[in-house]
Amino acid sequence: MAFKTELTSSDLSEIRQSALGAADPLGIAADLADAAEAGRLADKDDAGYALALAAEIAESRAKLDAALRYVERAVEAYGERDDSQAGAARALHARILFRLGRSDEALARLEPLRPLLTRYPDAAAFVTAALGAGQEHRLAEKWLTEAVQEGLGASGSTTEPSSAEDAGVLFFLLQQRHRLRHALGLQHDTHDNLAERLETRLANAGATAGPAVDLLFFRQAEFGKLLEQFPALSSVFGADWDEHRAILERELVRLTGTGRTGLTVLPGTVVGLTGFAGADGDVADARVRSGYAQQLAGREGQITWPPERNGACWCGSGTKYKKCCLPRSR
Structure with missing residues (x-):
C-alpha cells in the first residue's frame, strides 16, 4: 500500500478501520512508522497515534518484537502528554511487554x-x-x-x-x-x-x-466481517449495509429533532468491538456496545454529521449525500 505524501488525522483514522483486513498489514505498519519519523504527517502531534497504530497492527500479527519497537517510539512521541490517547499507547506498551513475558516491566508501566x-x-x-x-x-x-x-x-x-x-x-x-x-x-x-x-x-x-441506537458505524467491508462473525447482530445493525446506513441516518435525524447538535458517527471495527468486550464479554450485550461507542467517542476519527447535500456522503460510498444516505431516513 502506497501512502500519499502527507497523512492527515482523518487518513490515520481511515487506515485504522481498514489495515487489519489489508493484504499486507505489516507493510502498512512499517509505512506508518516511516511516515511518523520522516515528518510526513500533516499534524506532527499525530506521530504517537501513527506509531501506536503500527504497534497494534504488528501485535495483531504476533510480531511482538516489531510491535514493541513501534510502541516504544509512540510513547516517546507522546512525551509528557497525559490524555486518554497517550494513556492508551502506554497501556498498549504494557500489554505487549506482558505478552513478551516481561511482567515486572509491564506493571511498572501501568502503575502511573x-x-x-x-x-x-x-x-x-x-x-x-x-x-x-x-x-x-x-x-x-x-x-x-x-x-x-x-x-x-x-x-x-x-x-x-x-x-x-x-x-x-x-x-x-x-x-x-x-x-x-x-x-x-x-x-x-x-x-x-x-x-x-x-x-x-x-x-x-x-x-x-424511544429506542436508542448507539451511533456505531461499520464500513462496508467491516460490516460484512461483523455479520459473518456475529450473525445475530443483524437485528441490531441491519441485515445488510444499506439497512445499517438507514438505521443510523434515521437515528441521526431523530436526535436532531430532539434538539441535539454536533452529532458524529463512530466508525468501529470488529477487532475493536471484540477487544473492548474482552475474552469473557458478549458483543450481543447492549452495554458492551454502548461502552465501545463511548470509547470511540473519546478518540479521533469521528465522522461529522450531516455533510453538505452536495458533499460526499458520510458513509464513505463516494456518492453525494443527497443521492446516498439522505433519502434513507424517509
Whole structure:
C-alpha cells in the first residue's frame, strides 16, 4: 500500500478501520512508522497515534518484537502528554511487554496510569485489557475497586449517583468492574448492585425516550466481517449495509429533532468491538456496545454529521449525500 505524501488525522483514522483486513498489514505498519519519523504527517502531534497504530497492527500479527519497537517510539512521541490517547499507547506498551513475558516491566508501566481511571471513560477498558494480557485479573479488579471508591468519594458526599449521566466516568468504571467480577465468578457487592441500578435506569430512560441506537458505524467491508462473525447482530445493525446506513441516518435525524447538535458517527471495527468486550464479554450485550461507542467517542476519527447535500456522503460510498444516505431516513 502506497501512502500519499502527507497523512492527515482523518487518513490515520481511515487506515485504522481498514489495515487489519489489508493484504499486507505489516507493510502498512512499517509505512506508518516511516511516515511518523520522516515528518510526513500533516499534524506532527499525530506521530504517537501513527506509531501506536503500527504497534497494534504488528501485535495483531504476533510480531511482538516489531510491535514493541513501534510502541516504544509512540510513547516517546507522546512525551509528557497525559490524555486518554497517550494513556492508551502506554497501556498498549504494557500489554505487549506482558505478552513478551516481561511482567515486572509491564506493571511498572501501568502503575502511573491509575489516575486516568477516574478521568477518562475508556481508561478502565485499556488498563484492564493490559492487565488481562498478563493474567492479572485480580489486580485489575483491585484497581477498579479503588478507582470506584475514589470516584464515589470525590464529591465529599455519600449519596450515590442517581443516573448514569450523573455518574459520568464512574459509570464506565462500575460497568468494567462489574463485567470483570462476573467473569471471575465473584459474588455481587454494593458496587455491583450500584452498577446494575445505574444500567437499569439508563435502559429505562432509553425506553421512555424511544429506542436508542448507539451511533456505531461499520464500513462496508467491516460490516460484512461483523455479520459473518456475529450473525445475530443483524437485528441490531441491519441485515445488510444499506439497512445499517438507514438505521443510523434515521437515528441521526431523530436526535436532531430532539434538539441535539454536533452529532458524529463512530466508525468501529470488529477487532475493536471484540477487544473492548474482552475474552469473557458478549458483543450481543447492549452495554458492551454502548461502552465501545463511548470509547470511540473519546478518540479521533469521528465522522461529522450531516455533510453538505452536495458533499460526499458520510458513509464513505463516494456518492453525494443527497443521492446516498439522505433519502434513507424517509
